[in-house]
Amino acid sequence: MIQLIKGFKDILPGEVELWQEIEKTARALFEDFGFKEIRIPIMERTELFAKSIGEDTDIVEKEMYTFPDRKGELITLRPEATASVCRSYIQHKLYAKDPVRKFYTIGPMFRRERPQKGRYRQFYQINAEIIGVDSPLADVELIFILLTLFSRLSVSDVAAHINSLGCPECRPEFKTALSGFLTSSSGNLCSDCVRRKDRNPLRVLDCKVPACRTAMTGAPSILDHLCPACNEHFEIVKGALKAINVPFTVDKKLVRGLDYYTRTTFEIQTGELGAQNAVAGGGRYDGLIKALGGPDTPATGFAIGFDRLAEIADLNRTDFAQTPDIYIAALGEKNRSLVFEWKCAWGLEGIKADMEFGDKSLKSQMKRAHRLGAKQVLIVGDNEIKQGAVILRDMTTKVQMSIPIEDVVEKIIERS
Ligand code: HAM
Numbered sequence: 001m002i003q004l005i006k007g008f009k010d011i012l013p014g015e016v017e018l019w020q021e022i023e024k025t026a027r028a029l030f031e032d033f034g035f036k037e038i039r040i041p042i043m044e045r046t047e048l049f050a051k052s053i054g055e056d057t058d059i060v061e062k063e064m065y066t067f068p069d070r071k072g073e074l075i076t077l078r079p080e081a082t083a084s085v086c087r088s089y090i091q092h093k094l095y096a097k098d099p100v101r102k103f104y105t106i107g108p109m110f111r112r113e114r115p116q117k118g119r120y121r122q123f124y125q126i127n128a129e130i131i132g133v134d135s136p137l138a139d140v141e142l143i144f145i146l147l148t149l150f151s152r153l154s155v156s157d158v159a160a161h162i163n164s165l166g167c168p169e170c171r172p173e174f175k176t177a178l179s180g181f182l183t184s185s186s187g188n189l190c191s192d193c194v195r196r197k198d199r200n201p202l203r204v205l206d207c208k209v210p211a212c213r214t215a216m217t218g219a220p221s222i223l224d225h226l227c228p229a230c231n232e233h234f235e236i237v238k239g240a241l242k243a244i245n246v247p248f249t250v251d252k253k254l255v256r257g258l259d260y261y262t263r264t265t266f267e268i269q270t271g272e273l274g275a276q277n278a279v280a281g282g283g284r285y286d287g288l289i290k291a292l293g294g295p296d297t298p299a300t301g302f303a304i305g306f307d308r309l310a311e312i313a314d315l316n317r318t319d320f321a322q323t324p325d326i327y328i329a330a331l332g333e334k335n336r337s338l339v340f341e342w343k344c345a346w347g348l349e350g351i352k353a354d355m356e357f358g359d360k361s362l363k364s365q366m367k368r369a370h371r372l373g374a375k376q377v378l379i380v381g382d383n384e385i386k387q388g389a390v391i392l393r394d395m396t397t398k399v400q401m402s403i404p405i406e407d408v409v410e411k412i413i414e415r416s
Pocket of ligand 1 (some may be wrong): 079080081082111113118119120121122123124125127128129256257258278279280281282283284285300301302303304305306307308
């Protein structure tokens with residue numbers, strides 16, 4: 001048997017209804033807050049991701065599905081959506097009419113990470129991006145939307161963690177201070193961090209390896225190195241979150257795995273997912289659109305890990321199992337053709353009807369109706385047709401009654 005690819009998964013009926021519910025709730029919320037849907041391709045030129053996410057990040061260095069197409073051009077299955085949204089904003093000059101745009105997009109992403117609970121190689125994200133606004137209030141609005149969505153989905157074990165990563169003015173000074181600290185403590189770092197220390201020192205701050213955590217106690221804090229403008233920006237974020245009663249924790253070690261971030265960064269973390277505790281992450285990326293060849297435009301956004309959200313929403317799920325309103329058990333070829341016509345017509349009226357297409361005994365059809373969880377069964381044999389009345393059986397009470405054919409639809413609706 002051919003199995004699916006490691007780290008990829010099927011979302012089966014029974015589970016998919018929860019995904020639909022989450023998507024419906026997210027879409028409604030985004031629309032209420034003025035976001036418009038954008039759909040972007042699943043593949044892009046590799047250089048788009050290399051340039052935006054950063055050559056020295058784990059994602060670009062070792063996790064992308066990159067391959068030459070038939071003409072030798074390097075293309076990549078998207079590991080995230082932000083770069084593509086920016087590319088689209090620039091390519092279609094969406095800024096010309098109105099530089100301020102709010103987008104959302106939902107779809108699969110691909111990263112060749114080591115699969116484990118909550119971490120897949122094809123996973124789904126729900127993304128929101130606000131482009132063209134440098135006000136800290138845009139960051140606050142995003143965090144507010146995230147927590148509102150989680151609350152609407154009855155997901156309660158979540159907490160917002162925020163930090164500021166400064167800007168090209170203040171970050172180099174911080175990096176120098178951090179590199180100095182790392183040089184003196186490099187003997188205690190894990191092998192990954194020894195490599196990161198020179199190429200991407202910020203990432204050492206949020207390494208989860210216990211030895212690195214211990215080694216990083218006393219490391220300099222980016223928050224002590226923010227320039228006055230970044231400091232003020234962050235103060236407003238915190239003040240506005242308090243003003244709208246959004247609880248948060250300032251986490252000075254929160255750095256993100258993508259290089260484009262500036263100023264506010266945040267994660268929504270949960271205690272329900274073990275090691276993969278980030279159910280959403282995001283932040284500001286004020287320099288990205290310019291770096292990709294567009295106008296100098298600030299932007300901020302987030303992505304929710306859809307799979308992770310479905311896993312924690314699952315704990316509170318109601319039963320989504322879909323059962324037919326009516327199962328039609330017909331006996332004989334002629335009656336089967338007749339009830340097939342009924343089934344098609346009823347489907348158009350929103351009645352969920354099911355039937356057996358093959359030649360099966362009444363007993364086996366009743367068994368199938370039971371398996372499907374049908375609430376009622378309609379029995380249609382030669383006698384019933386001759387008398388112009390069919391039998392309706394209530395599967396819970398097991399009570400049967402004879403109903404004139406012309407009243408059947410009304411009765412089904414009344415009892416379903
Ligand atoms: P990210 O932190 O790389 O950010 O991903 C966002 C979320 O996607 C994570 O918090 C996690 O829930 C989920 N996720 C990431 N990798 C996996 C995986 N292998 N399996 C399952 N879930 C995963 C971004 O992607 C940024 N583009 C977010 C953003 C949008 N920043 C600004 N705008």
